[in-house]
Amino acid sequence: MEERKASKRCGGVLPFIIGFLATCVLGWAVLPGMFYEKVDQPIWFSHTVHVEGEGMDCESCHYFRDDGSYAGFPTNEVCAECHAVDPEEAMEAIAEEGIDSNDYDAIMKAEIGAIEDNLVSGEDDKKQAEREYVVKYLIQGKEVPWLNYQFQPDNVYFSHKAHAELSIADLAEMKKELSDVVDPSVFEGEAPEQNCNLCHVKDIAQNDVPPAFERNILSGYSKMTMKMWKCERCHALKGQPNACFTCHK
Amino acid sequence: MSVARRAFIQMSVGATVGILFTPTVWTALDDVSIWTQNWPWIPTLKYGEMKGVPTVSKMCESGCCVQVRTVAGEAYGVKGNPDNPLSGGACCPQCANGVQNMNNPNRIKSPMLNGEAISWEKANEVVAEKLEAAGSKVAVISGDQSGTVNEVFSALLTSKGSDAFYMMPCDMQIADKAWTGLMGGSGQIGYDFEGSDAILLAGADAMESWGSVVATRTAYAKNEVRKLIFAGPLQTKTAALASKWVPVPAEGMAAFTLGICYYVLQAGKSVGASDFDQFKSMVMSNFTPAKVEAATGVKADMMADVAKQLLAASNPVVVPGGSVAANAAAFALNLLLGTGAMKVLPEFAKGVEGAMSRSDMLKGDILQGVTADLLFVYEANPAYVLPEQLKAGFTVAFDCVNTETTAAADLVLPIPHSYERYEDTANPYGVGVATYSMGAPVSKPYLDVMPAGDFILGVADLGVETFAEVIEAKVEAVGGDMDELIEGAALVNEASASVSGVTLAATVLGKAAVPVKGTGAVSLAPYTQLVVGSANQATTPNAPAAISNNQVAIDYSLVVMMNSATAKKLGVADEAKVKLSGGNGECEAQVKIFEGVLTDTVAAPLGLGHTVGDEFSKGRGDNVYKILTVSSEAATSASTWAGSTVNVAKI
Numbered sequence: 026m027e028e029r030k031a032s033k034r035c036g037g038v039l040p041f042i043i044g045f046l047a048t049c050v051l052g053w054a055v056l057p058g059m060f061y062e063k064v065d066q067p068i069w070f071s072h073t074v075h076v077e078g079e080g081m082d083c084e085s086c087h088y089f090r091d092d093g094s095y096a097g098f099p100t101n102e103v104c105a106e107c108h109a110v111d112p113e114e115a116m117e118a119i120a121e122e123g124i125d126s127n128d129y130d131a132i133m134k135a136e137i138g139a140i141e142d143n144l145v146s147g148e149d150d151k152k153q154a155e156r157e158y159v160v161k162y163l164i165q166g167k168e169v170p171w172l173n174y175q176f177q178p179d180n181v182y183f184s185h186k187a188h189a190e191l192s193i194a195d196l197a198e199m200k201k202e203l204s205d206v207v208d209p210s211v212f213e214g215e216a217p218e219q220n221c222n223l224c225h226v227k228d229i230a231q232n233d234v235p236p237a238f239e240r241n242i243l244s245g246y247s248k249m250t251m252k253m254w255k256c257e258r259c260h261a262l263k264g265q266p267n268a269c270f271t272c273h274k
Numbered sequence: 275m276s277v278a279r280r281a282f283i284q285m286s287v288g289a290t291v292g293i294l295f296t297p298t299v300w301t302a303l304d305d306v307s308i309w310t311q312n313w314p315w316i317p318t319l320k321y322g323e324m325k326g327v328p329t330v331s332k333m334c335e336s337g338c339c340v341q342v343r344t345v346a347g348e349a350y351g352v353k354g355n356p357d358n359p360l361s362g363g364a365c366c367p368q369c370a371n372g373v374q375n376m377n378n379p380n381r382i383k384s385p386m387l388n389g390e391a392i393s394w395e396k397a398n399e400v401v402a403e404k405l406e407a408a409g410s411k412v413a414v415i416s417g418d419q420s421g422t423v424n425e426v427f428s429a430l431l432t433s434k435g436s437d438a439f440y441m442m443p444c445d446m447q448i449a450d451k452a453w454t455g456l457m458g459g460s461g462q463i464g465y466d467f468e469g470s471d472a473i474l475l476a477g478a479d480a481m482e483s484w485g486s487v488v489a490t491r492t493a494y495a496k497n498e499v500r501k502l503i504f505a506g507p508l509q510t511k512t513a514a515l516a517s518k519w520v521p522v523p524a525e526g527m528a529a530f531t532l533g534i535c536y537y538v539l540q541a542g543k544s545v546g547a548s549d550f551d552q553f554k555s556m557v558m559s560n561f562t563p564a565k566v567e568a569a570t571g572v573k574a575d576m577m578a579d580v581a582k583q584l585l586a587a588s589n590p591v592v593v594p595g596g597s598v599a600a601n602a603a604a605f606a607l608n609l610l611l612g613t614g615a616m617k618v619l620p621e622f623a624k625g626v627e628g629a630m631s632r633s634d635m636l637k638g639d640i641l642q643g644v645t646a647d648l649l650f651v652y653e654a655n656p657a658y659v660l661p662e663q664l665k666a667g668f669t670v671a672f673d674c675v676n677t678e679t680t681a682a683a684d685l686v687l688p689i690p691h692s693y694e695r696y697e698d699t700a701n702p703y704g705v706g707v708a709t710y711s712m713g714a715p716v717s718k719p720y721l722d723v724m725p726a727g728d729f730i731l732g733v734a735d736l737g738v739e740t741f742a743e744v745i746e747a748k749v750e751a752v753g754g755d756m757d758e759l760i761e762g763a764a765l766v767n768e769a770s771a772s773v774s775g776v777t778l779a780a781t782v783l784g785k786a787a788v789p790v791k792g793t794g795a796v797s798l799a800p801y802t803q804l805v806v807g808s809a810n811q812a813t814t815p816n817a818p819a820a821i822s823n824n825q826v827a828i829d830y831s832l833v834v835m836m837n838s839a840t841a842k843k844l845g846v847a848d849e850a851k852v853k854l855s856g857g858n859g860e861c862e863a864q865v866k867i868f869e870g871v872l873t874d875t876v877a878a879p880l881g882l883g884h885t886v887g888d889e890f891s892k893g894r895g896d897n898v899y900k901i902l903t904v905s906s907e908a909a910t911s912a913s914t915w916a917g918s919t920v921n922v923a924k925i
Binding site for chain 2: 037038039040041042043044045046047048049051052053056057060090092094096097100168178179180241243244245246252
């Protein structure tokens with residue numbers, strides 16, 4: 026009887042509220058982060074070194090081809106314009122040293138002249154990153170499997186060219202409506218000439234250590250992969266078509 | 275306990291309700307639904323720069339100058355090469371499926387000796403031993419009409435003291451036998467399809483399967499007059515483009531052409547050939563319109579009309595197909611017409627010392643049979659086309675896909691696909707100006723393959739070590755620029771070979787032009803459509819969608835066409851199942867009534883009925899080569915399929 030009374034006193038509300046609040050906190054603050062695993066880029070690439078140090082501009086690597094398609098990540102062919110290691114010569118030198126061409130650590134430790142003499146970085150840590158790129162990818166004839174923060178699945182056709190003329194300054198007028206789609210901080214301060222910040226990691230051109238790629242453990246996509254409703258929202262606000270075939274070719 | 279339990283339940287309910295007020299569940303559901311886009315069997319796209327890499331494709335008989343479409347360096351499609359005059363931006367349906375064929379599961383994956391995989395070193399040993407033992411009894415059958423690889427093979431034969439080089443039966447060979455063999459000419463005959471103002475296709479299915487189809491179509495597309503007359507036993511797709519179809523049986527084509535010569539001679543045309551008078555006399559007495567009509571069934575007024583149109587044109591040309599006699603008669607008619615639209619192309623310089631000239635390579639008559647102790651077969655399928663003509667002690671087959679010939683060969687050596695190797699084409703048959711094109715590898719081979727040229731140069735000392743060096747030597751010999759050629763341009767040589775000393779082959783033609791037919795109930799008119807397949811290339815993965823039910827029925831049986839008069843005579847109706855017997859074989863087929871077939875003639879598509887191949891070609895239709903009859907052309911000493919007849923029985 027005493028127990029029953031006690032129970033009635035609680036009225037069942039407190040445990041309910043505790044449970045409710047606990048999962049609310051978990052659901053808003055803790056669980057969303059657990060859906061993502063952090064993955065580092067295959068090698069360290071510093072935009073700062075290339076942009077500020079070498080004076081390169083965005084178009085040096087990220088440019089529109091003659092046919093209007095967009096060269097997102099630079100290929101070895103582009104990188105080799107500066108990182109001028111001759112793959113054939115390097116491989117011959119590796120073979121002469123008796124090192125397995127797939128034993129990257131051994132090649133890097135061997136400090137082979139055909140590679141070392143053509144490295145352009147100054148500081149040790151940056152030189153090691155460049156060496157790693159050259160040994161693991163350039164001389165092997167393999168493209169770097171960069172992790173694309175803005176990865177879009179194959180069933181979406183996205184044309185950079187079609188979005189190239191979007192102006193951050195113009196879009197700032199509808200930043201309230203776009204607040205769910207675009208990070209509001211993009212509209213702060215003076216609008217940059219190019220609109221990359223609308224979708225890409227903000228101010229990536231000034232980045233020294235690339236942020237980790239956050240992969241959704243369920244879908245496999247990037248945390249920054251834009252969901253369809255975001256595309257539709259912006260299209261609607263800009264008066265653009267939202268028919269299926271606009272993006273699903 | 276009771277309180278704790280109740281509180282727990284209440285807290286759980288609260289937690290459940292609470293979680294629904296967070297994005298977690300809804301986001302997770304969304305993510306799970308997206309995850310279903312990533313089933314492991316769904317192929318993923320490759321992203322990167324899209325290019326059109328020029329090269330030469332050798333899937334069709336003449337070879338196509340194409341651009342292989344790549345993305346991030348990986349080939350995914352093919353289009354014509356607009357920078358090359360042989361293509362003009364177009365390519366044939368066989369080469370258009372080049373990438374699909376390159377990735378075909380039917381590719382040969384490694385060297386095979388009597389059905390067992392072996393190493394290239396072992397293959398080298400075996401061939402070296404057989405070469406040593408065979409002495410001069412070595413032969414080569416090539417399915418490539420215009421590539422420098424033939425120079426490597428023929429130089430090998432020369433080094434062994436053999437001249438047994440055979441091309442698979444082709445229009446180029448028949449034309450050469452007529453021009454250099456009967457008429458004493460030199461060089462290679464070509465035609466100005468762009469500049470001629472009256473073209474008589476005397477048996478040449480020029481827009482579908484004869485000569486260099488793409489180059490012909492590209493040139494004809496630029497023709498401002500477009501007066502085209504098609505003569506043949508069947509209304510082909512070429513006939514569909516013509517302003518007039520003249521029904522002429524294949525065996526009567528030479529007589530028909532001489533019948534037109536009659537009118538041309540009557541109009542006072544002449545030519546400075548040494549046997550002109552003899553030719554004129556022969557035509558005016560033996561090939562009068564009445565006699566030709568009696569022999570071929572072609573009405574005299576129809577021949578008169580064709581002759582009139584040719585005589586009225588300023589630059590007419592007659593383009594032959596079929597027998598050696600038909601070719602010689604057409605060349606004689608062109609000479610009489612004094613046309614500039616029949617060209618005589620000089621041969622390009624050789625890149626391999628000791629190699630045979632093209633004309634010498636075309637001399638061997640494969641229809642008469644090939645006997646050798648050691649036989650090399652290069653990208654050809656003689657076991658499918660001519661199974662009874664091959665008698666070899668040991669056969670080495672070079673190919674990139676499994677065929678009837680590789681299945682029957684003792685040693686099978688896989689070669690790279692056209693897009694994985696150096697390839698070239700010099701003067702594909704039919705082009706009006708001497709043209710050389712070449713291409714470098716577009717894709718890296720993904721199988722254990724070796725270019726045939728490299729293999730041969732590895733077993734025989736021919737003065738060069740690799741086929742890439744041979745191509746370099748060829749380019750240098752012809753005066754080309756390697757970089758420009760690799761970028762897709764063609765080397766064009768406007769020069770003409772001399773026609774002095776050419777005769778009209780009056781003596782031979784007088785006998786050879788008389789129509790000779792087999793003893794079967796009806797004539798057989800075999801025809802080729804590139805989508806269906808050719809002698810060396812079975813239909814390709816995407817092509818079956820373009821094959822009509824006039825060639826293959828819905829149940830995959832062969833379809834033969836005949837007109838209603840023939841069907842009535844044979845007692846068969848539309849869609850009737852019949853058995854055709856001819857040569858030494860039989861074919862089963864379904865009848866299709868089509869009034870565009872000459873009476874007493876059955877038209878049947880070549881290229882079907884493969885017993886080895888992929889899912890698109892194997893077991894589709896029946897092999898019409900089985901029912902062709904090889905006969906010897908009177909006086910020309912050449913073998914021909916023209917005049918083949920069949921008996922037709924209802925099943």
